[in-house]
Amino acid sequence: MADIKSKVASVDPVWQRVREEAAEAVLAEPLLGGLIHSSLLHHHSLERALAYRFSMKLASSEMSEQILREIADDAYQTDPELGQDARADIMAVYDRDPACHRFIQPLLYFKGFQAVQAYRIGHWLWQNRRQDLAYFVQMRVSEVFGVDIHPAAKVGKGIMIDHAHSIVIGETAVVGDNVSMLHSVTLGGTGK
Template sequence: MSKPVERNRAADALSVCDPVWDRLRAETEEMALSEPALASYLHVTVLHHKGFNASLAYQLAQKVGNSEVRAMQLRELFDEALRDDPSIAEAARADIVAYYERDPACHSYAQPLLFFKGYSALQLYRVAHWLWTHGRRAMALYLQSRVSELFAVDIHPAARIGKGVFIDHATGIVIGETAVVEDDVSMLHGVTLGGTGKEIGDRHPKIRRGVLISVGAKVLGNIEVGEYSRIGAGSVVLQTVPPHCTAVGVPAKLVGCAGCDKPSHEMDQMIVETDGPAI
């Protein structure tokens, strides 16, 4: 075992209070008892480890490792990132809670880590972003490519994404290089945060806190979607959306208020349309 892995496990063992890990581990123990065929997988992925960081690094490495770049090499890399930047694991924990609270199909903290590709893709982005900011751009782009191949999720490692983010189903997600996604955002499959093709430099959307972006929506250009707003399914948003508003259509127009105080938490996509200005 490498010394970085040993140090990371030691740091995990010293954690005196980690309610996410404690609950996730207890749920995994119950799962192993109820489904013996998965017991070996659950043991090596979760139950063998002393803490959340070690388990997360192992799981991500197993997902993206292959014959060219081995899982053990990637595990050491992920251990290094988690050790160097504690905010990565903090965000990963917050994302698990977001999945559990917002996804009616998620019944435990263990499910996102073990089974949800959107969660895995998001955590691999976080490591790729760490690599990007540390000048290791080739490896960052390699991880981006592997995630795109495996999960049909394409997040540029230079994008900036907050914590408590929920990406449901995840297939077809595209997030561009200069995009910003703040804390507590929820988005569904087929969402694009892209450029218009006419801009260079800072050319991607800025999604503020608490926004809900529904299935297949496209938000294009260096525009802002204000905090606690909603973007309806299939919409194409080309202009800034004010805070606490709902935008729907092609091209999108404002159709009233966001429908609730925290749309990304409520996940309420029902829209009562009223006359509103094109945006």
């Protein structure tokens, strides 16, 4: 078993560390066991865990968890770069947010990270000419997280949005790699 763990760690060290931290967190706080198991430990990859979190956070009476999970799974399977960008974002939050002490924190608790991952799925939908569904994702991200990122905006990897309150990234905005934002930021407004 240890040999398999070392092989997984060498292939995907971020996911391996997430799983190790999640197991430790369940032992330290058993009341969070259900959340941590369903969100992280139940899944065989980071991408599957992200798809689960996306669907659980954004589901509503208008769009079920199952449909949203299928959309996210399709995005991650079709575009492997989405998962790599998420790994870069986890590292960015861990490196630059003084409140982040473990890799599991952005995945479970930080709405800025979760909003960026949901934007990435919305952007994937936009690029695949599914604009109405991309707008739906944008609307739900705004309602749930208070972050409004247009699905046509271009956002790089290694993004850290701390506090994620009153963030607006418009259709024409281009945000490069390794960018950090705090609260009350508006980018890319045309004034139209």
